[in-house]
C-alpha cells in the first residue's frame with residue numbers, strides 16, 4: 230500500500246469533514262454533549278421514592294420507624310402490604326421501589342439487652358428490598374433507607390442501654406456503649422442490580438456508547454461518493470482500494486480520539502468518576518475500540534448503497550444495543566445474553582466492558598484480554614472483509 | 625509503438641434493472657480496434673451504450689462477456705495497470721463539490737504521484753490551459769457547468785496519460801469554450817496522445833480521425849468522417865421554400881426520397897439518384913409549394929448520423945448496416 234496515497238485520501242476526507250463547520254463541531258463535540266446530557270438527566274435528585282412496609286412486628290417501635298422513614302426527603306411510605314409476596318408484586322408493578330420488612334421480634338431487639346445481643350449476633354429483624362432497575366434512584370433510596378434505619382435503631386439502643394445502666398457493672402456497660410459507636414450494619418437486598426454504582430457505572434459505559442457516533446458517520450462515506458458521482462472518477466485512478474479505505478478511516482479515528490479525551494476529562498471533572506486503570510493503556514484500547522467500530526461502519530458503507538439506509542443500519546447495529554447495554558435502561562447484570570452478544574462481535578459490548586473495567590476496577594490486559602482480542606478481530610476482520618468486498622468499480 | 629491501443633472483441637454488458645429485474649443490454653458484441661495516436665469519436669443517440677463502453681475500457685465496469693485490452697492490459701485482470709496510464713473523465717462531474725479547484729487538483733496529483741516541482745509546473749500549465757487560474761480557490765459546486773468540465777479535463781491530464789477516455793466532455797459548455805476544448809484535444813492529439821471521446825455534437829465528430837456510431841448497444845458503423853458520409857446513399861439536396869411543413873409531408877410520400885431533415889429554414893432531402901432535383905421540384909410545385917431554391921449540397925456528419933439512426937430505429941438496422949459496408953468494401 231502506498232503511504233502517500235493513504236495520507237492523500239485522509240487529507241481529502243479531513244477536508245470534507247472540516248469544510249462544513251457544523252459537521253466538525255457535531256463530530257468533535259457531539260459525543261461529549263450527549264454524555265453530559267444523558268448522564269445529567271439520569272442523575273437527577275431523587276425524592277419521595279414510593280416505599281411499602283410489611284410490618285409483622287406491629288409494635289410501637291415499628292410504627293415509629295415507619296414514621297421516621299416517611300419523614301425523610303428521599304422516602305415516602307405509600308402503603309402497607311400483608312406479606313413479602315404482596316409487596317414484591319407492587320415492586321413488579323412499579324408501584325413501589327423500596328420494601329421494608331419488619332419481622333416479628335424487632336421491638337424486642339431494640340428495647341432489651343437480650344434483644345440487642347441477639348441483633349448483634351443474628352442481625353436485625355429488619356430487611357430491605359430495593360428495585361435496582363434504575364440505578365441512580367435505587368442507590369439514593371438504598372442509602373436513605375439504610376441510614377435512617379441505622380440512625381433510628383442506634384438511638385433506640387442508646388436509650389435501652391441508658392435505661393439498663395444501673396443494673397450493669399462498669400465493664401459490661403462500657404462494652405455496650407462501645408458497641409453503639411459502630412452502629413448495626415443492615416444489608417439491603419437489591420432485587421435487580423446487585424452492585425449499584427449509579428453514575429460511576431453509567432458514565433464509563435456511556436463513553437463507549439457515544440463513541441459509536443463516528444462509526445455511524447463513517448457508514449455513509451462510500452455511499453456519499455457514490456451518490457455525488459465522485460466514485461466513478463476515483464475508482465478510475467491508480468489509488469489502491471486499501472489506501473482508499475484506510476485513508477477514509479484515519480480522520481475518523483482522530484475525531485474519535487478527540488472525543489475520548491474530552492469525555493475522559495468530563496467524566497473525571499464533572500461527574501467525579503474515579504479512574505483506576507492505566508491511562509496510556511486506556512488510550513490505546515480506546516483507539517482500538519474506535520478502529521473496530523469504524524471498521525464495521527466502513528463495512529456498512531460498502532454494503533449499503535444509499536446514505537439513509539447505511540445510517541439506519543449502523544444505528545440499529547450500534548446505537549440501540551449500546552444504549553441497552555450501557556445500564557441506562559437496564560442494569561447489565563440482568564442480561565444473561567450479554568455473553569452471546571459478545572460472540573456476535575458487537576464492538577460496543579467490549580467497549581462498555583473495557584471502559585467500566587478501566588475506570589472503576591482498574592483492571593488491565595490480564596482481565597480484559599478477551600474483549601481486547603474481540604476488538605482486534607473485529608477491527609482486522611472488518612477491514613479485511615471491507616477491502617475484499619470493495620471493488621474499484623462502479624456497479 | 626504500433627501495438628493496438630484498444631482492442632475489443634464481442635464486448636457485451638447487460639444490466640438487470642427495475643423492480644422486475646428486466647434485462648437491458650447496454651453494449652452488445654462490440655468489436656473495436658483503436659490505434660495509438662488516434663482521435664476516436666464515439667457517437668450515438670441517448671442510451672446507445674457510449675458511457676457503458678467507456679467505463680468498461682476504463683477498467684471500472686466488468687463486461688458480461690467478451691473481452692478487451694487497453695494498452696495491452698486486459699480490462700478485467702489488468703484493470704489497475706490500465707488506470708496508471710489512463711485519463712478518464714466521466715460524463716457527470718466527478719470531482720469533489722466541497723473542495724476547491726486547487727484542492728481537487730492536488731488530490732488528483734497525489735493519487736497519480738505527480739509530486740514536487742513537476743506538480744507545480746503541471747498545475748500552472750493546466751490551469752492556464754483551461755482558464756481556471758483565476759478561480760483556483762473556488763469550490764467545485766460553485767463552478768459553472770463549463771468550468772466543471774474544464775476542471776474534469778485538467779484533472780484527467782495531470783499525469784500526461786497515454787490514453788484519454790472522455791465521456792461527453794463538452795456537453796453543456798458554451799460554443800466558445802467548446803471550441804477551446806477541442807483546440808486542447810487537438811493539441812493533445814498532435815502531441816501523440818490517444819483520445820477516445822464520446823459526443824452528441826456532429827461538428828465534433830467531424831474533427832475526429834474515426835468515428836464509431838453506436839445504436840442500441842451495437843457499433844453500427846466505424847469509419848472516418850468522410851467514409852461515413854460517403855456511405856450515405858444517394859445525394860443530399862437543400863430545399864428553401866415558402867412552406868417547409870407542407871413540403872416535408874409531400875416529400876415523405878415520394879418513394880425515392882430516403883429521408884427529410886428540417887434544419888432551420890432549410891429542408892435537407894436525402895434522395896436516391898434516380899429521383900433527380902427536377903422530379904422533386906415538380907412534385908413540390910404540383911402540391912402547391914413555392915420552391916425558392918433546390919440544389920445539391922455536400923453531406924455533413926449531421927445528415928449521415930440522423931439518416932442512419934432513423935434507419936436503425938425503423939427496424940431496418942440490419943439492412944442499413946449491411947449496405948454501407950458493401951460500399952466501403
Ligand SMILES: Nc1ncnc2c1ncn2[C@@H]1O[C@H](COP(=O)(O)OP(=O)(O)OP(=O)(O)O)[C@@H](O)[C@H]1O
Nearest residue numbers: 624639641648650669670671672673674675676677
Ligand atoms: N448501472 C446501470 N443499471 C441499469 N441500466 C444501466 C446502467 N448503466 C446503463 N444502463 C442502461 O444501459 C443503456 C446504455 O446506457 P449508456 O449510459 O451507456 O448510454 P449513453 O450512450 O452513454 O447515453 P447518453 O448519451 O444519454 O449518455 C441505457 O439503456 C441505460 O439505461
Ligand SMILES: [Mg+2]
Nearest residue numbers: 674675676715
Ligand atoms: Mg453517456
